[in-house]
Amino acid sequence: MEHLSARELPRLSWIDTLYSNFNYNTDGYEGDTTEDRKSQDGSETMPFIDESPTMSPHLCARGQDGEAVSPTPPEGLLSGGDIEKGLEMKKLVLSGFLASEEIYINQLEALLLPMKPLKATATTSKPVLTMEQIDTIFFMIQDIFEIHKEFYDALSPNIQQWDEKVTVGHLFQKLASQLGVYKAFVDNYKVAVETADKCSQANIQFQKISENLKVKGPKESKDYPTSSTMEALLYKPIDRVTRSTLVLHDLLKHTPKDHPDFPLLQDALRISQNFLSSINEEIDPRRTAVTTPKGEVRQLVKDGFLVEVSEGTRKLRHVFLFTDLLLCAKMKKTAVGRHQQYECKWYIPLADLSFQTLDDSDSLPHVQTLPEHEIEEMKIKISTIKSEIQKEKKAQKGQSRNVDRLRKKMNEQESCLLLHSPTIPFRIHNKHGKSYLFLLSSDYERSEWRESIQKLQKKDLQACVLSSVELQVLTGSCFKLRTVHNIPVTTNKDDEESPGLYGFLHVIVHKAMGFKESANLYCTLEVDSFGYFVSKAKTRVFRDTTEPQWNEEFEIELEGSQCLRILCYEKCYDKSKLNKDDNEIVDKIMGKGQVQLDPQTVQSKNWHMDVIEMNGIKVEFSMKFTSRDLSLKRTPSKKQSGVFGVKISVVTKRERSKVPYIVRQCIEEVEKRGIDEVGIYRISGVATDIQALKAAFDANTKDILVMLSDMDINAIAGTLKLYFRELPEPLLTDRLYPAFMEGTALSDPAAKENCMMHLLRSLPDPNLITFLTLLEHLKRVAEKEPVNKMSLHNLATVFGPTLLRPSESESSKAHITLASDIWSHDVMAQVQVLLYYLQHPPISFAELKKNTLYFSTDV
Numbered sequence: 001m002e003h004l005s006a007r008e009l010p011r012l013s014w015i016d017t018l019y020s021n022f023n024y025n026t027d028g029y030e031g032d033t034t035e036d037r038k039s040q041d042g043s044e045t046m047p048f049i050d051e052s053p054t055m056s057p058h059l060c061a062r063g064q065d066g067e068a069v070s071p072t073p074p075e076g077l078l079s080g081g082d083i084e085k086g087l088e089m090k091k092l093v094l095s096g097f098l099a100s101e102e103i104y105i106n107q108l109e110a111l112l113l114p115m116k117p118l119k120a121t122a123t124t125s126k127p128v129l130t131m132e133q134i135d136t137i138f139f140m141i142q143d144i145f146e147i148h149k150e151f152y153d154a155l156s157p158n159i160q161q162w163d164e165k166v167t168v169g170h171l172f173q174k175l176a177s178q179l180g181v182y183k184a185f186v187d188n189y190k191v192a193v194e195t196a197d198k199c200s201q202a203n204i205q206f207q208k209i210s211e212n213l214k215v216k217g218p219k220e221s222k223d224y225p226t227s228s229t230m231e232a233l234l235y236k237p238i239d240r241v242t243r244s245t246l247v248l249h250d251l252l253k254h255t256p257k258d259h260p261d262f263p264l265l266q267d268a269l270r271i272s273q274n275f276l277s278s279i280n281e282e283i284d285p286r287r288t289a290v291t292t293p294k295g296e297v298r299q300l301v302k303d304g305f306l307v308e309v310s311e312g313t314r315k316l317r318h319v320f321l322f323t324d325l326l327l328c329a330k331m332k333k334t335a336v337g338r339h340q341q342y343e344c345k346w347y348i349p350l351a352d353l354s355f356q357t358l359d360d361s362d363s364l365p366h367v368q369t370l371p372e373h374e375i376e377e378m379k380i381k382i383s384t385i386k387s388e389i390q391k392e393k394k395a396q397k398g399q400s401r402n403v404d405r406l407r408k409k410m411n412e413q414e415s416c417l418l419l420h421s422p423t424i425p426f427r428i429h430n431k432h433g434k435s436y437l438f439l440l441s442s443d444y445e446r447s448e449w450r451e452s453i454q455k456l457q458k459k460d461l462q463a464c465v466l467s468s469v470e471l472q473v474l475t476g477s478c479f480k481l482r483t484v485h486n487i488p489v490t491t492n493k494d495d496e497e498s499p500g501l502y503g504f505l506h507v508i509v510h511k512a513m514g515f516k517e518s519a520n521l522y523c524t525l526e527v528d529s530f531g532y533f534v535s536k537a538k539t540r541v542f543r544d545t546t547e548p549q550w551n552e553e554f555e556i557e558l559e560g561s562q563c564l565r566i567l568c569y570e571k572c573y574d575k576s577k578l579n580k581d582d583n584e585i586v587d588k589i590m591g592k593g594q595v596q597l598d599p600q601t602v603q604s605k606n607w608h609m610d611v612i613e614m615n616g617i618k619v620e621f622s623m624k625f626t627s628r629d630l631s632l633k634r635t636p637s638k639k640q641s642g643v644f645g646v647k648i649s650v651v652t653k654r655e656r657s658k659v660p661y662i663v664r665q666c667i668e669e670v671e672k673r674g675i676d677e678v679g680i681y682r683i684s685g686v687a688t689d690i691q692a693l694k695a696a697f698d699a700n701t702k703d704i705l706v707m708l709s710d711m712d713i714n715a716i717a718g719t720l721k722l723y724f725r726e727l728p729e730p731l732l733t734d735r736l737y738p739a740f741m742e743g744t745a746l747s748d749p750a751a752k753e754n755c756m757m758h759l760l761r762s763l764p765d766p767n768l769i770t771f772l773t774l775l776e777h778l779k780r781v782a783e784k785e786p787v788n789k790m791s792l793h794n795l796a797t798v799f800g801p802t803l804l805r806p807s808e809s810e811s812s813k814a815h816i817t818l819a820s821d822i823w824s825h826d827v828m829a830q831v832q833v834l835l836y837y838l839q840h841p842p843i844s845f846a847e848l849k850k851n852t853l854y855f856s857t858d859v
Helices: 014-018 083-112 113-121 131-137 141-160 171-179 178-203 204-211 229-252 261-283 372-396 403-419 443-457 468-481 648-655 660-675 687-699 704-709 713-727 737-744 749-761 767-785 792-804 809-815 819-823 827-838 844-849
Strands: 213-215 226-228 289-293 297-310 311-320 325-331 342-349 423-430 433-439 502-512 517-529 533-537 542-545 549-561 561-568 588-596 608-614 619-628
Touching: 083 113, 083 141, 083 213, 113 131, 131 178, 141 171, 171 226, 171 229, 171 261, 178 204, 178 229, 178 608, 204 229, 213 229, 213 542, 226 660, 226 844, 229 261, 261 588, 297 443, 311 403, 311 433, 311 443, 311 468, 311 792, 325 468, 325 648, 342 443, 342 468, 372 403, 372 792, 372 827, 423 443, 433 443, 443 533, 443 588, 443 819, 502 517, 502 561, 533 549, 549 687, 561 608, 561 619, 588 608, 588 619, 648 767, 660 713, 687 704, 687 713, 713 792, 737 749, 737 767, 737 827, 749 767, 749 827, 749 844, 767 792, 767 827, 767 844, 792 827
Parallel strands: none
Antiparallel strands: 213 226, 289 297, 297 311, 297 433, 311 325, 325 342, 423 433, 502 549, 502 619, 517 533, 517 542, 517 549, 517 561, 561 588, 608 619
């Protein structure tokens, strides 16, 4: 289907429009005819849905010939605070859309009308169609009809009783949340049309039915029913998604930003645009097709940058998945001014490609890996360079040569980070010999590649061998066909592009539905950080159910994040299926989905509810975002009877102990059953469990030990972190904070040793003994790094800011202004302070107090 822009439609004057019958027309575009959906070679192609706001027909009215006409509203409708006129325009937009909804519902009803009699004959001796054919042709039509009928019935009374207090955003938000039904419809659309066409040719009775379906006119209209073909009506849902998205653009134009509808409409628009983007990737084959020398059409299905392990070394590759083969390429080095070209490293016909099973999989070859602290240091450098670029831009208005130099430096660091951070193996095997290994950053990404390949392999594929000429032609076409043009680094982004969110995302995973069989189910949450995705949280396993009700809350730290991913797994308890590789997840992915973290939508005091559709499964969740400054405020408790928010000296004196009871019990429980837990102290615990433990410790509940033994270990680890975070003053004190910052920056080892030990000695006894107790515990956790993946540096990153970050009065003196300064000098210096003590030989409280000069003879 050719794109038809609004400017190709005849327009009415603004005054004429005000007196017209506004309507978002569903029938008035000639481009929607079957003939226009044929490609030049006569074959039918899937339509390309344009979600661009510039495609909006704005307010469409009926011309004398019944065609849609589109007026141009005046510029700056809400300028000067003319809210009343804006709300009146909003009503006109809604009235038009409601009228078009009625037409659309009538079209769906006309499509459903023959379904019941056809089903009735399917069980007789002379069926018109088989039940399978009926289910294919009318797939999801009933669901779509019910969704829009419910929407229409809810919207109509709001418009009839219109005033400035009426809200409709929640209706559009709900409509957008049900777009998964459309995804299923679109996936089946081509098969439905082909089936209907074949059945028409094979059965004269069905042909008569499908060529003359009667569509009712609107209720208040005297129009007679119109005739339409089944093929034309089957296209209407695809067209409708775009129309719904366009009306959201126009509603937002005419809704004041302080109106309750505004954030809801924004959210509905975000969901719709994300949906349209994902659909367009699947339904527009014309953009990615290449013709082989033999005249065959080979289509690019997916491409992206992956890290390949070649001879034990990591190499960045651009991988292209075509309809019949997988091609791995690298960019050739070319002279300045020359066109960039790809060089093919290898290819595998999909007919010969397999994924290695767990049984025949060898353990991972030795792969070049950077130590964790070097990865973290790269992040620090990247953040520091970002800050320098911002300063240069302000000083030189972005024209300085220094900016280009800094950008180049940052690109090197980010490229290196992307090359060395992935750890999840993705093996593919050519059944005629060689195997290849990629490393990916997330299970989500691996699943996407695997599913895309398996979907293509379901077709009747023939093994192909490319001649050198054919391979050269195909590789040459990759540059034009590619959909991913740059590696995901900051230097490849526009300056106007969102830098992402820095702070804490609170997510409640409510429930999931749509599972066909009972299973042991859990979810994991991933967010992007520094160009790649990281797993941040995991729900508990809900056993033997089709409707898991988790209702678990997590706090996830964001570092320039723009996207949240949710993966739903079936837990595997069969130990015989465990893989040899530490990073291999053997649990089965049941579904996966993602949402964009739109700052305007997420940055609200209220919880924002959303639904992710995945393979027929729906996962309901809520989220809200808190900036780093607000999240990390140290707020003294008003009640001095508890332990959270109460000075550590007060707690230890009341308990008559050297170390607070909460610290001792949490450490004991973690060492008893959590020391082997992957990501202990890094993976978020369930927020509701943490709050329950907090309340129990505050109330000094008698059954606290029973609670601890029953509680998920990540919740206990989270409770310990929360205790230190909520101390009214950091464990290493506000008074000594500047000295710790200066001490860790010293270059001379002997001076640094004396300074750092002197500072410990200067701490109050309860603070010092508690710190030393925690220090030895964290060292014991790090000893299990091969199992739990928590190095000393990882633990310092988690606990450093928690133990050192000054209280609000102190931190406000050196307030961080840039959001991206989460990895600022101060924050990373806090990490370095704790890391120094973690890497130090055991420190004895008695020895520390005895020596006024404390230094090591090794320096």
